[in-house]
Amino acid sequence: MYHKEKSIQIKNSASALYNNLGVLRIAPRRLTYFTVVHANVVNMVSASWDGLNYSHRQLQSKEPNVATSTSLIMQAAFCALPSRDLLVVTSQKGIQMYESDGSIMVYWHALDTPETPTEQAVFARGISAVWENYICVGVSSGAILVFDVPSKGSNITLSEVLEEHKESITDMASECSGSQECIANLVTADDEGNLCVWKSGEEFQLLNKIPGFDMSCSSVKLWKGTVVAGYGTGQIRLYEAVTGILHAEVNAHARWIYSLDIAPFSGLLLSAAEDSLVRVWHLTMTPETNSVEVAHLHNECVTDTQICGAKFCDGDGYAFAVTGYDLSEIIRYVQS
Amino acid sequence: MSVRTLPLVFINLGGEMLYILDQRLRAHNTSEDNSEKVMNDIVGTMFSKAFMDELLKPQQLYSHRTMKTVLTRLAHASIMRLNPASMERLYELMVMAFKYQVFLCPRPKDLLLISYNHIDAIREFVRDTPVVLNQVDETHRKIIEVFIIYSPLSAGEFQLLRQTLASDCGLRSVFCSGRRWTVTGRELRRTEFPYWRNYTQPIREGSFELYGNRVIRLGMNMYTVDHPEETHTSKASSVKPVDDSPNLLAKEELNLLARLMGTMKSENTSEAETGFRINLFTTDEEEKEAAAGGAEEPLFGVINIQAMQDQQATTELARIAGQFAEEEEKPENHSSSKGDDLLAMMDHL
Numbered sequence: 001m002y003h004k005e006k007s008i009q010i011k012n013s014a015s016a017l018y019n020n021l022g023v024l025r026i027a028p029r030r031l032t033y034f035t036v037v038h039a040n041v042v043n044m045v046s047a048s049w050d051g052l053n054y055s056h057r058q059l060q061s062k063e064p065n066v067a068t069s070t071s072l073i074m075q076a077a078f079c080a081l082p083s084r085d086l087l088v089v090t091s092q093k094g095i096q097m098y099e100s101d102g103s104i105m106v107y108w109h110a111l112d113t114p115e116t117p118t119e120q121a122v123f124a125r126g127i128s129a130v131w132e133n134y135i136c137v138g139v140s141s142g143a144i145l146v147f148d149v150p151s152k153g154s155n156i157t158l159s160e161v162l163e164e165h166k167e168s169i170t171d172m173a174s175e176c177s178g179s180q181e182c183i184a185n186l187v188t189a190d191d192e193g194n195l196c197v198w199k200s201g202e203e204f205q206l207l208n209k210i211p212g213f214d215m216s217c218s219s220v221k222l223w224k225g226t227v228v229a230g231y232g233t234g235q236i237r238l239y240e241a242v243t244g245i246l247h248a249e250v251n252a253h254a255r256w257i258y259s260l261d262i263a264p265f266s267g268l269l270l271s272a273a274e275d276s277l278v279r280v281w282h283l284t285m286t287p288e289t290n291s292v293e294v295a296h297l298h299n300e301c302v303t304d305t306q307i308c309g310a311k312f313c314d315g316d317g318y319a320f321a322v323t324g325y326d327l328s329e330i331i332r333y334v335q336s
Numbered sequence: 337m338s339v340r341t342l343p344l345v346f347i348n349l350g351g352e353m354l355y356i357l358d359q360r361l362r363a364h365n366t367s368e369d370n371s372e373k374v375m376n377d378i379v380g381t382m383f384s385k386a387f388m389d390e391l392l393k394p395q396q397l398y399s400h401r402t403m404k405t406v407l408t409r410l411a412h413a414s415i416m417r418l419n420p421a422s423m424e425r426l427y428e429l430m431v432m433a434f435k436y437q438v439f440l441c442p443r444p445k446d447l448l449l450i451s452y453n454h455i456d457a458i459r460e461f462v463r464d465t466p467v468v469l470n471q472v473d474e475t476h477r478k479i480i481e482v483f484i485i486y487s488p489l490s491a492g493e494f495q496l497l498r499q500t501l502a503s504d505c506g507l508r509s510v511f512c513s514g515r516r517w518t519v520t521g522r523e524l525r526r527t528e529f530p531y532w533r534n535y536t537q538p539i540r541e542g543s544f545e546l547y548g549n550r551v552i553r554l555g556m557n558m559y560t561v562d563h564p565e566e567t568h569t570s571k572a573s574s575v576k577p578v579d580d581s582p583n584l585l586a587k588e589e590l591n592l593l594a595r596l597m598g599t600m601k602s603e604n605t606s607e608a609e610t611g612f613r614i615n616l617f618t619t620d621e622e623e624k625e626a627a628a629g630g631a632e633e634p635l636f637g638v639i640n641i642q643a644m645q646d647q648q649a650t651t652e653l654a655r656i657a658g659q660f661a662e663e664e665e666k667p668e669n670h671s672s673s674k675g676d677d678l679l680a681m682m683d684h685l
Contacts, residue, residue, distance in 0.1 A: 016502040039503050072337050072503060092337065119394050121339050121496065168492065191492030216492030232444075232491050255442070256495065306439070325439075325502060 001280070001298040002320070003336045007329040008045055011056060012038035014308050014323040017074060018125075018218040019171055019259050021309025021323045021330070024078040024085060024100055032313055033100065034330055035076045035087065036323050042076045042089055044102045045330065057102050061091040072123075079129035083151035088135060090124035095137050095145070097156065106154040109147075111139065126169040130186050131200040134159070138169025144188055146204060162204055167191040174200075175222045175264070183207070184241045187227050189217035195227055197241045210244045219260040221269075224285050226292060228269060230257035236271055238283070238292050247292040252279060259310045263317030269294075270320055272310035276302050278322055278333075300333060337500035339394040340489070343479060344451050345501065346391055348437065348555065349407060350382045351454025352430040354461060357411070359559035360614055370415070370612065375461045376468050377414035383458075383471040392482055397500060402592070415612065422616040429616075437554045438501045444494030446552050448483060449542045452476070453555030456547075476546055484544060 014020050014036045022035035030049040035042050042059040061073045071092035078100060079086045085100035097107040113122050124145075126138030135147045135156075142165035148157050165188065172188040184207050186198040193212015199205045210227070219230040226247065227239040234253035239246055253273035261270040262283075269281040280298040285291075305324035313319040319334045354375065361371045381387065398406070404427050411418055411426070418426065437450050455476050462468040483489060489497070542551035 016499045072500075074337075119339070121337055123337065167490070168496075170492070191490060214490065216490070216495065232495065256444075 001335060002300065002333040004300075005319075005332040005334050006051065007331045008034065008047055008054060009329050010036055010043045010045060011058060011328070012036075012041060012043055013326045013328045015039055015073075016306065016308055016325040019075060019077070019309060021259065021311050021321060022077045022087070023311045023313055023321060024080065024087075025314055026100075033078070033087075034321060035078070036309065036330065037073045037076050040072055040091070042073060042087075042102075044087075046101070059087075059089065059096075059098065059102050061089060061093065061096065074123050074125040075127055077127040079127065079135050081129050081135075081149060082132055084149075086129075086135065086149070088127045088137065090127060090137055092121075092123045095124050097135070097147075107147075107156040109137075109145070109158065121168075123168075126172045126188065128172040128174045128186065130174045134200055136162075136172060136174075136186060136188070138165075138172060138188060138190075140168040142166050142169060142190060144169065144172070160204060162188075162198070162206075164188075164196050164206055164209070165190040165194060167194070170216060170218050171220045173220050173222045175224075182225070184222070184225065187220055187222045187241060189220040189229060191216045193217045193229075193231060195220065195229060195239070197227065207242055208244050210239055218257055221260050221262045223262045223264060223267075223283070226283075226285065228260060228262060228283075230260045230271055230273075232256045234273055234275070236260070236269075236281075236294075238294065240290075248294050250281070250294055252281075253277060255306075258306075258308045261311045261320070263312045263315055265315045266317045268297075268312070268317035270310050270312055270317070272307040272322060274306040276305050276307060276324075278302065278307060278310050278320075280317075280320075302331060337397070337503070338493070338497040339396060340483075340493075341397045341497055341500050342391045342395060343388070343482070344447060344497070345397065345403070345434075346382070347451045347475075347479070348434050348454055349403070349430050350378075350410065351451075351458055351555070352433045353407065353411065353426065354378065354458060355557045355559050356426060356429055356616070357416070357614070358461065358557075360616060364614065366612070372464065374414040374416045376465045378410060379458055379462050380468045380471060381413040382410055383468070383475045385471070385474070388475050388478065392478065398592075417613045418616070419613070422614065425616045433558065435502075438498055441498070441552070441554055444491055444498050445489075446542070446554070447494060447498060448479075448544060449550045449552045450555035451479065452542075452544070453550050453552070455479075456550070457557055473546070480544070480546065 015038050017037055020037050022033075024033040026033065032047050032049070034045045034047065037043075040061050042061075044057040044059060046055045046057075047053070059076075061071055073089055073091045076087065076089045079088055086106070087098040087100050087102055089096045089098070092111075093113070094108060094110040096105055098105050111122055111124060121140055123140045124137055125140070126136075126144075128136050130136050130146075133149050133151070135149055137145045137147070139145060142163070144162040144165070145158055146160040146162065148159040150156070167190040170189050170191055172186065174186045175182060183199065184197045185200050186204070188196045188198070190212075193215045195210040195212070195217065196206060197208040197210070199207055212231075216232040217229045218232060221228045222241065225241050227241045229237050229239070230252075231237070234251065234255055234257055236250040236252045236257070237246060238248040238250075252271050253275050255274035257271060257273045259270075259272045262268070263270075267283045267285075269283055270278065271281065272278045278300045279296065282295045282297050284293040284295070286293070300322070302322060302324055305327055307322055307324045309323040311321055313321055313332070317335075319332060322331045322333070324331075357374065357378070358371070361374065366374075407427065407430070408418075408423055411423065438447065441447055441450060455472060459469065459472050462472060540551060543549055
């Protein structure tokens with residue numbers, strides 16, 4: 001179904017972090033941006049669609065005007081809002097937002113770090129663009145920071161802090177940005193496997209809380225009102241977002257799942273785990289019977305690699321890219 | 337990232353160090369007494385209450401430089417001496433073994449089981465010295481208290497711990513011991529899955545108690561079986577490029593180091609011989625070669641630190657360094673210090 005294409009070499013290897021691959025497709029310029037996190041650096045590659053031009057850039061995590069401080073980055077992800085695209089980088093010290101090509105930093109938010117180190121680590125993790133003008137970022141305390149992003153400029157403000165989770169946020173996802181009306185448009189996951197479903201607005205509204213079973217949910221996606229969540233046990237669970245009904249449970253992988261992605265136009269689901277496998281599934285929603293079907297389509301084994309990031313490169317799922325721990329390349333697969 | 341990594345890092349790296357040293361001591365046909373003394377001294381220093389208490393405080397992981405310095409001091413807390421080339425190689429072997437274990441543990445909580453495997457083996461090394469054995473037991477109890485009873489870590493938090501450790505192991509020496517590694521340094525994880533067979537329940541869970549069968553084999557002594565293969569250190573060119581920018585946290589790290597070393601007992605040589613040298617290479621010529629070659633291409637960038645602003649740290653460091661250097665110049669003290677050591681031991685019994 002898929003065959004391997006030429007990999008893109010990157011300057012450093014990928015770190016063992018959840019969802020460690022960001023992809024942004026820029027159709028007008030026939031380019032795709034990729035981001036891979038390595039320790040305190042984000043490796044950015046801009047790849048032209050004809051496969052001839054690659055340009056590289058590295059972003060460091062540091063506070064503006066403070067030359068010396070760097071901290072370990074937890075995640076880097078693209079946020080595609082109707083008016084603009086931003087690259088958000090979260091680290092132990094704070095949250096940085098860049099223009100999508102990584103050229104200028106438009107916003108910096110520092111995390112509250114206590115004077116003496118406490119038992120719990122402090123960091124930000126979990127990034128999602130929501131609706132027309134919000135970017136949500138999770139924090140290790142379980143809080144979710146909601147930033148209001150204007151269509152132009154750097155006047156980004158912290159509009160709300162949602163405190164519902166008690167454990168560190170691992171990932172979050174949204175759908176219906178800008179166009180359709182959705183009942184729920186944000187889902188957030190934490191280290192205990194709890195999922196919270198929200199509706200965005202001036203004040204975000206908590207619609208549902210789906211309990212976990214003390215097993216970390218490392219990656220989560222939202223599609224057609226269904227939450228697709230990947231867990232440390234290697235399972236993928238599909239819940240109906242608003243009601244919390246469990247539609248399906250898939251024993252997908254033999255080890256911790258590190259990344260999930262959905263191609264919204266075709267209903268393809270991509271899952272990648274520490275067991276060196278990337279699997280492609282197909283989701284079928286039948287609203288009449290209120291059921292969801294999951295079909296397994298394809299596997300790729302990246303030999304001797306713990307995979308830490310996997311994403312579709314386009315909305316149809318025609319191609320996907322994969323990163324692995326200690327691998328200095330982005331491996332690409334294309335439908336045959 | 338995780339602020340609970342240090343105790344496990346030191347126990348595991350220290351454990352690997354002891355496995356390697358034990359193997360080299362036997363290969364050199366060192367006398368029983370000397371071997372035992374070396375092991376007891378190192379284990380005693382590593383598992384001393386003050387050192388462990390310092391490690392158990394929540395803090396960020398040390399840089400490679402600091403870790404290497406502390407482990408070098410630990411290795412030299414006995415009558416054994418290692419020259420820089422051997423120490424370099426020892427450190428590389430330790431980190432590679434630990435990276436292998438972190439990488440391959442099936443569940444994040446197995447990191448604890450790997451640490452317990454190391455502690456079990458260390459207990460065996462010092463089983464004839466009740467004082468040190470007691471220290472090891474005490475430390476093991478404290479680890480169980482901290483990680484399981486008082487502030488139990490969830491699977492997600494253990495995974496964060498594992499990710500923090502994974503982000504720090506940048507070395508790429510080639511560790512050729514049979515099937516485990518490819519030449520480029522990628523670890524091999526080949527398992528056959530014969531799906532046509534009948535399957536019973538998977539392996540039982542390892543014991544998290546003070547004593548027990550850990551089940552998992554990671555963390556056990558890899559060096560007890562005599563391998564005919566050699567271990568090869570990488571050429572400097574295949575080592576991950578080092579960040580040459582000056583580490584401005586260096587001053588903080590040195591202060592921390594001074595505090596830590598201040599809590600380590602400075603052992604005076606309490607016996608007649610003034611120490612013996614250990615060679616991690618197979619022949620002396622190889623060692624000299626590695627030492628010569630290593631001089632031009634240091635594994636870690638050398639930084640010059642002007643620590644003039646912090647007089648206290650410098651004098652403290654100088655005092656501690658002085659104590660180590662003066663060991664061989666105080667033969668007249670050894671009879672009284674011998675007595676002191678004996679008294680201290682008797683107090684503990």
